Amino acid sequence: VFGEVLSGRVVERESQLVVGIDPDPWALWPAPSESREPPAGTHSAAARATRAVLAHCRELIDAVAPACVAVKLQLACFERLQAPGWEALRQLVDHAHGRGLLVIADGKRGDVPASALAYAQALYGGVRAAAGEVPGLGADLATVNPLLGADAIDPFLSAARAQGAGVILLVRTSNPGAADFEEATLSDGRPLWERFARLVDELGGEAVGASGLSDVGAVMGATAPAHLERARELMPRAVFLLAGVGAQGGRVEELGAAFADAPTAARRASVLVTSSRSIAGAFASTGEQPARAARAEAERLRAAAWDLSG
Amino acid sequence: VFGEVLSGRVVERESQLVVGIDPDPWALWPAPSESREPPAGTHSAAARATRAVLAHCRELIDAVAPACVAVKLQLACFERLQAPGWEALRQLVDHAHGRGLLVIADGKRGDVPASALAYAQALYGGVRAAAGEVPGLGADLATVNPLLGADAIDPFLSAARAQGAGVILLVRTSNPGAADFEEATLSDGRPLWERFARLVDELGGEAVGASGLSDVGAVMGATAPAHLERARELMPRAVFLLAGVGAQGGRVEELGAAFADAPTAARRASVLVTSSRSIAGAFASTGEQPARAARAEAERLRAAAWDLSG
Numbered sequence: 354v355f356g357e358v359l360s361g362r363v364v365e366r367e368s369q370l371v372v373g374i375d376p377d378p379w380a381l382w383p384a385p386s387e388s389r390e391p392p393a394g395t396h397s398a399a400a401r402a403t404r405a406v407l408a409h410c411r412e413l414i415d416a417v418a419p420a421c422v423a424v425k426l427q428l429a430c431f432e433r434l435q436a437p438g439w440e441a442l443r444q445l446v447d448h449a450h451g452r453g454l455l456v457i458a459d460g461k462r463g464d465v466p467a468s469a470l471a472y473a474q475a476l477y478g479g480v481r482a483a484a485g486e487v488p489g490l491g492a493d494l495a496t497v498n499p500l501l502g503a504d505a506i507d508p509f510l511s512a513a514r515a516q517g518a519g520v521i522l523l524v525r526t527s528n529p530g531a532a533d534f535e536e537a538t539l540s541d542g543r544p545l546w547e548r549f550a551r552l553v554d555e556l557g558g559e560a561v562g563a564s565g566l567s568d569v570g571a572v573m574g575a576t577a578p579a580h581l582e583r584a585r586e587l588m589p590r591a592v593f594l595l596a597g598v599g600a601q602g603g604r605v606e607e608l609g610a611a612f613a614d615a616p617t618a619a620r621r622a623s624v625l626v627t628s629s630r631s632i633a634g635a636f637a638s639t640g641e642q643p644a645r646a647a648r649a650e651a652e653r654l655r656a657a658a659w660d661l662s663g
Numbered sequence: 664v665f666g667e668v669l670s671g672r673v674v675e676r677e678s679q680l681v682v683g684i685d686p687d688p689w690a691l692w693p694a695p696s697e698s699r700e701p702p703a704g705t706h707s708a709a710a711r712a713t714r715a716v717l718a719h720c721r722e723l724i725d726a727v728a729p730a731c732v733a734v735k736l737q738l739a740c741f742e743r744l745q746a747p748g749w750e751a752l753r754q755l756v757d758h759a760h761g762r763g764l765l766v767i768a769d770g771k772r773g774d775v776p777a778s779a780l781a782y783a784q785a786l787y788g789g790v791r792a793a794a795g796e797v798p799g800l801g802a803d804l805a806t807v808n809p810l811l812g813a814d815a816i817d818p819f820l821s822a823a824r825a826q827g828a829g830v831i832l833l834v835r836t837s838n839p840g841a842a843d844f845e846e847a848t849l850s851d852g853r854p855l856w857e858r859f860a861r862l863v864d865e866l867g868g869e870a871v872g873a874s875g876l877s878d879v880g881a882v883m884g885a886t887a888p889a890h891l892e893r894a895r896e897l898m899p900r901a902v903f904l905l906a907g908v909g910a911q912g913g914r915v916e917e918l919g920a921a922f923a924d925a926p927t928a929a930r931r932a933s934v935l936v937t938s939s940r941s942i943a944g945a946f947a948s949t950g951e952q953p954a955r956a957a958r959a960e961a962e963r964l965r966a967a968a969w970d971l972s973g
Contacts, residue, residue: 375778378792398795405794429774429781433790434797436750443745459778463808464739464771465838465911468685471739480743482688484715485708487744498773500810500833502840523810528775530812537858538850545855548847601775 355519356566358493359592360622362455368422369621369662370655371457371594373629374410374445375427378402378434380634381409382643403437406430410445413633416644418452420651423493425594425627428460446491455493457594457627461523462509463498469505473512494519496572496594499549503556510556510569519568519592520556524549524584527574527597546580550587561590564619572596573611575603575626582610589613593624598654599631605657612662621662628654665829666876668803669732669902670932672765678732679931679972680965681767681904683939684720684755685737688712688744690944691719692953713747716740720755723943724762726954730961733765733803735904735937756801765803767904767937771833772819773808779815783822804829806882806904809859813866820866820879829878829902830866834859834894837884837907856890860897871900874929882906883921885913885936891920899923903934908964909941915967922972931972938964 363369384405396404414424426445431438446456462472474480479489489512497509499522509520525535525546535546550571557567570592573584584593593611597603605626613623632654636646673679694715706714724734736755741748756766772782784790789799799822807819809832819830835845835856845856860881867877880902883894894903903921907913915936923933942964946956 399797401794402792402797427778429778432785433781436746439749440746461774468737468739471743475742482712484711487709487712498808500844501836502843504840526811528814530814533812540848
């Protein structure tokens with residue numbers, strides 16, 4: 354069961370930190386060598402840009418891996434590099450696994466059941482075609498948009514469970530616009546996001562292991578800490594992926610209410626804290642070498658979250 | 664403005680039909696020649712499967728193009744083929760454009776603003792990187808999930824408008840689970856999907872051309888025709904993409920209420936009808952050659968929709 358895998362990994366690495374990998378092709382770390390850029394003309398711009406992005410992401414992962422339990426790959430940033438970007442995703446999944454890190458495929462997919470199945474095959478275990486087995490990305494977790502309803506989530510859950518992986522539903526996201534619909538008040542007086550939370554609890558109830566954690570988690574915005582207590586009440590067994598720490602304004606110290614009321618290992622693993630730009634871009638404010646600054650910022654966030662859950 | 668492009672194309676081709684391209688690697692048309700399958704071992708299974716899928720999709724597009732105004736590429740079905748699948752997407756966009764068809768990138772993306780921008784770059788015009796211009800897929804329309812709110816939709820709209828393209832928001836989808844959340848009753852007594860409809864109308868109001876059609880459309884399930892009259896009332900200027908005709912149970916003849924109250928050209932272009940499996944799989948029930956059966960079914964759907972909007 355995924356909850357066991359996660360709580361084991363969190364305890365072993367003493368970390369709940371997830372480094373977000375969302376490379377901006379204009380804000381890559383300085384190339385360590387000329388090898389990053391092949392001569393123009395021999396490859397497409399997409400292939401050249403991807404090579405630079407891939408080198409940057411590998412360095413970033415290597416720099417922060419000791420402070421992290423997982424990487425979160427922002428699929429959008431790779432899709433804008435087209436086919437080479439998807440190849441880079443696959444390589445980064447392997448790279449992160451090689452460093453002992455779990456991989457969250459952050460694509461926020463959601464579609465009618467037949468298409469949801471295809472997305473699930475893409476992100477988890479792959480598909481058997483007449484031409485042979487086409488492997489999936491091999492993600493340990495994937496983010497899913499719940500708007501289309503339970504029948505559209507089932508294919509993700511089935512594909513995840515077949516791999517011992519998990520699913521994370523968007524419940525209350527970190528952007529300002531989240532208030533537009535996710536906080537719309539329903540006829541029972543409660544906001545819409547609470548209904549997503551109930552579904553997280555219901556679906557996850559089917560696969561709760563000895564740790565007490567389920568395999569259906571929730572994306573909660575660290576930018577709206579006021580919701581965390583209520584969210585935990587509604588989803589006592591779910592892993593929360595707290596997004597928006599750092600550049601988006603969320604602060605680790607305000608997230609205490611997110612942790613589950615559970616034995617230590619499960620309590621610690623009940624919250625994953627994710628940060629992207631504040632780690633990769635830490636060097637801009639400190640003037641240090643990028644990898645060193647990223648490592649220090651990751652270690653600072655790791656320790657803050659760990660202390661909070663002690 | 665996109666509304667003009669679309670209404671011109673609909674009138675010129677006398678069609679509102681969108682063929683959905685969502686290839687199942689186990690249900691491809693019989694290969695026309697041995698060229699479809701290179702010898703095993705020379706390429707990865709993903710590359711071999713993609714080659715077969717690509718040949719199938721090209722034949723399907725060629726067969727039905729005369730009856731259609733657009734193709735809808737289901738991104739999920741290509742992503743499960745990984746990087747080769749994304750390369751196939753690009754080739755199919757070019758192929759469809761070469762046949763005079765518009766292209767709808769059906770990915771139902773939705774993310775916080777920084778990530779939404781990256782998705783928009785992937786699907787529309789691309790991104791300028793240090794390594795050069797990385798072109799986007801070049802879609803004329805892309806489907807977007809509105810759950811994350813207006814700030815998450817803006818990047819799609821800006822990128823689309825820069826290319827003279829459009830955006831289609833999910834409003835009320837065609838799957839049974841759509842009832843779970845999209846029809847949740849809000850405190851004002853109205854279902855959630857009506858709030859999405861209001862956003863479609865509001866955002867589209869910024870770019871209405873002489874035809875009276877905006878560049879922000881709505882996905883409406885053809886499987887729930889009872890909603891169409893109310894939807895049109897809330898979104899008088901929007902193009903409706905009616906999904907779920909055929910295999911999912913929607914019938915063209917029941918869609919009359921979806922058309923806008925507008926002069927002929929705009930009324931006709933105010934509804935796009937999309938069908939996938941019932942076209943590609945028509946041969947299974949008729950016993951005809953697949954391309955011929957697909958062409959006949961597409962022509963039947965085209966004529967039915969055209970008659971309805973006359």
